[in-house]
Amino acid sequence: MITTCRIGLLQLADSAPVLVARSMGIFSRHGLDVEAVVVPSWANIADGLVWNGLDGALMFPPLAIMTALGQRGRAIGLRPGFPVSRGGNTIVLRGQKVDHTEWTAQADKHRAFENWKNTLGRKPRLGVVHLYSTHYLILSRFLKNLSVCRDTETEIVIMPPARMIQALAAGEIDGFCAGPPWGADAHLKGLAFIVAGSASLAPGHLEKMLVLKEIWKSQNPDGPARMHAALTEAIALCHDPAHAQDITHLLSRPLDANGLGLPEEAVKAVMPGSRAMADTMMFGGQNGQTGAACGWMIEDMQNEGWLPAPMLETLRTLGWYDC
């Protein structure tokens, strides 16, 4: 019997395993008919899960956690999903690297940031893909490390990753933290330079999980196991540099040709095995990681005041938090 599943995802290179499993017939070999639903923003992922538009989604833990807790609509008790990718996020700032050599040369990064800020003539506007994202937490850590006060010295602007390049070019934002390949794309287009990323701020952190709705799991008791088996195969292909070229082509195909419409050169730069960047993507989880892998995120989210004590208890019950 064929099991159908609607998986929501965004135009990001780390969505690769789902696209690869679909286009190479891996899902169908495991008896799954997967529809990859490309949505325009993270709000659509959360709403799709809450109001029955999707059976599952590729998403980062903070949004899955806040959706599970009913902070975006009704609580739907999402549990931790299958780890699909690690790292790959980059922080970029407006300008050319050659004009900002102090970022690499100078030990005093706070000074470097101040000098950069002065070239703007306004409070820096920094784009993040969603409030409840790994990107927001990573950017917050970055600013804190520089002794820059996020809330008073910068302005955080929320917009979907695929909009960042246009917003940077139009002067709406002065930098951003986003998933692959958008940081690489900004750098290759000469719009911005890379200052930090997952690798320097939270090495190897869990980025995307495949979260499945509990109701889908109960309706399809062997669905999760088949899904995991299919994704494990696809992840192995994505992680192998021998397939990087084919996967780059697949991701760069237009949306209406089963691709993701991503900029090809930028995708090439972030594929595993590429030496072009510090923050290349890594696919798959680390052994035995789920709950513990989210530990730093939950800690940071607590510090943001998003998770009062009763919510922590719920998270523990759902398996997000083991301490």
Add this chain to the structure above:
Amino acid sequence: MKVLLADENSHRAGALARLLEAEATLDVILVEDDTSLIDAVRRHAPDIVLVDISRADRDALDSVRALSASGLERPVALFVDEDDESLMEDAFAAGVCSYNVLDAPVTNVKPLLRAAIALYRRFRNTNAELEAARKTLSERETIDRAKFLFMKQERCKEDEAYRWFRKQAMQQARKIIDVATDYLAHQNRNPKQ
């Protein structure tokens, strides 16, 4: 009550505005092109915002409450009716949702949302019909092109060409349009001199 409509489909936005303006107590405003949702909310200070869910910039409204830098004095949040799940499911399925100002006087949003759902559904159906009509047209065109090419290649009449395609389709248990598409692709790759 001030209602802001955020929909890049100007036909649909206009139709929804006319529908809502029939209610005299509503002051309906459309988000101008090239204005971000958050800027429009800042400028017009509405009580309710009806949003096309495919608008990529609605994530910004989601985060208003938590971001001090949003510059909005009146916080807004996604409207959720926990007691009426089917209304919420219908809204997202139709492609529309509502953001409400949290400190505004309590108003009944449901009739507004219901009106928007009905209108979005009507637009979706019309679009589906249009799409189907367009598809039929382009299929007709493909079959004609294949037929004429076949007539030229095989020096035969139109009804004979059509019969050939129909026979192929029946033998292969496929649609005529698929046989015609394959025939054209094959001829493009191997043009006869």
